[in-house]
Amino acid sequence: SVFNRIENVENKVDSFVTLTKEKAIEAAKKADEKLARGETLNGLEGIPIALKDNMVSMGDLTTASSKMLSNYEGIYDGSVVKKLKGNGIPIIGKTNMDEFAMGSSTENSFVKKTKNPWDLNRIPGGSSGGSAASVAAGESIISLGSDTGGSIRQPASLCGVVGLKPTYGRVSRFGLIAFASSLDQIGPITKDVEDAALALNAISGYDSNDSTSVNMEVPDYTKFLTEDIKGMKIGIPKEYFVDGMEAGVKKIVNESIERYRDLGAEIVEVSLPHTEYAGPAYYIVAPAEASSNLSRFDGVRYGYRTKEYKDLTELYTKSRSEGFGDEVKRRIMIGTYVLSAGYYDAYYKKAQKVRRLIKQDFDNAFNNVDVILTPTSPSVAFKIGEKTDDPLKMYLSDIFTISANLAGIPGMSVPAGLSEGLPVGIQLLGKAFGEGDILKAGYAFE
Ligand code: GLN
Numbered sequence: 001s002v003f004n005r006i007e008n009v010e011n012k013v014d015s016f017v018t019l020t021k022e023k024a025i026e027a028a029k030k031a032d033e034k035l036a037r038g039e040t041l042n043g044l045e046g047i048p049i050a051l052k053d054n055m056v057s058m059g060d061l062t063t064a065s066s067k068m069l070s071n072y073e074g075i076y077d078g079s080v081v082k083k084l085k086g087n088g089i090p091i092i093g094k095t096n097m098d099e100f101a102m103g104s105s106t107e108n109s110f111v112k113k114t115k116n117p118w119d120l121n122r123i124p125g126g127s128s129g130g131s132a133a134s135v136a137a138g139e140s141i142i143s144l145g146s147d148t149g150g151s152i153r154q155p156a157s158l159c160g161v162v163g164l165k166p167t168y169g170r171v172s173r174f175g176l177i178a179f180a181s182s183l184d185q186i187g188p189i190t191k192d193v194e195d196a197a198l199a200l201n202a203i204s205g206y207d208s209n210d211s212t213s214v215n216m217e218v219p220d221y222t223k224f225l226t227e228d229i230k231g232m233k234i235g236i237p238k239e240y241f242v243d244g245m246e247a248g249v250k251k252i253v254n255e256s257i258e259r260y261r262d263l264g265a266e267i268v269e270v271s272l273p274h275t276e277y278a279g280p281a282y283y284i285v286a287p288a289e290a291s292s293n294l295s296r297f298d299g300v301r302y303g304y305r306t307k308e309y310k311d312l313t314e315l316y317t318k319s320r321s322e323g324f325g326d327e328v329k330r331r332i333m334i335g336t337y338v339l340s341a342g343y344y345d346a347y348y349k350k351a352q353k354v355r356r357l358i359k360q361d362f363d364n365a366f367n368n369v370d371v372i373l374t375p376t377s378p379s380v381a382f383k384i385g386e387k388t389d390d391p392l393k394m395y396l397s398d399i400f401t402i403s404a405n406l407a408g409i410p411g412m413s414v415p416a417g418l419s420e421g422l423p424v425g426i427q428l429l430g431k432a433f434g435e436g437d438i439l440k441a442g443y444a445f446e
Contacts, residue, residue, distance in 0.1 A: 078175015095130030125155030150401025157425030248419025291335025
């Protein structure tokens with residue numbers, strides 16, 4: 001079972017922050033009993049799943065891998081958790097992440113550093129690094145991550161597994177500790193595309209508790225899994241083949257394009273002219289929303305509270321100074337700056353306009369193609385510590401993934417090969433609610 005595997009490898013990989021073994025075994029037993037009665041199991045019933053440490057579940061520690069929430073136990077089940085429990089899917093624990101999902105290597109966790117199962121000296125990617133590592137190491141069969149700028153797809157790519165960020169609004173965010181609410185989306189990390197389709201079936205759907213949830217029928221995503229992609233139009237955006245992409249990554253992406261040609265797809269060059277502005281726009285919009293969302297962590301309502309204080313102001317400042325890590329503080333400072341009276345128009349408003357242009361780029365491209373293929377990450381997994389001193393370098397890890405969040409469209413990373421023994425993923429982007437298209441393209445490819 002996964003718990004045997006966890007016992008054997010967890011001390012090397014460090015994927016988990018919290019294990020909920022008893023509850024998981026209880027849920028698994030129910031599935032066993034059903035089988036013993038000769039009944040069949042539905043979907044992922046009985047299949048153990050790991051959750052990123054930012055998904056609230058009743059009675060379990062949910063810390064966002066932050067000191068600020070290190071003692072916080074959920075007092076309700078988030079909507080996705082409710083769905084999993086309702087479907088008889090055992091939850092085995094909470095996985096390590098960059099604090100409040102800010103980062104690309106999981107090194108910003110207050111708890112510990114997760115290692116890449118392919119090379120324990122390297123990072124697993126982030127911020128859902130624990131979720132990706134747990135699947136790659138066989139400690140979970142499926143995990144859920146959250147993706148604000150790439151945090152499902154990039155760690156999936158670096159750990160050699162599948163990672164799917166759904167369309168904004170497809171999966172409820174109720175019970176997900178918010179980073180940047182207009183970008184955040186929960187999605188599955190799995191060993192293969194079929195499991196991704198099954199997991200998406202299990203977590204998708206309208207939720208009145210999330211005002212941005214979309215009321216649209218959920219198809220059976222496994223219906224899209226066919227080998228035949230003849231005539232499918234795959235767009236290759238010329239702006240994604242930039243300097244800074246490793247030669248080994250470039251080689252595998254080019255081979256993947258040829259593979260699609262062999263499978264009968266039509267390869268079409270497309271242009272996404274505003275791509276170079278996605279990074280700057282993201283690093284204004286995301287911190288702006290984060291600074292607002294994180295204001296609730298004040299030492300009063302929940303989580304960490306400083307030991308000694310003279311008055312309320314000191315209670316706030318000391319709790320926040322001691323409870324948040326450096327990267328979180330950096331984002332709060334950038335966010336409050338770009339939202340401040342004198343700078344709002346120059347930064348935040350401008351970034352929102354750029355966001356609209358990026359969305360229009362995709363709308364135009366999808367008039368001509370079914371899916372878009374890009375690299376997921378410009379590099380393979382890097383060494384632990386390699387980029388921790390340079391936030392700007394770390395921010396570049398997501399140059400290929402953040403546009404999808406700004407545009408709200410779905411994206412999936414699929415393993416495409418190895419470069420010097422380390423996994424490389426390709427990213428498949430689809431139109432809004434076009435998860436079926438990217439699952440189809442991914443299934444035929446793997
Ligand atoms: N690496 C990006 C950031 O630090 C994206 C993180 C995410 O998707 N949660 O903001």
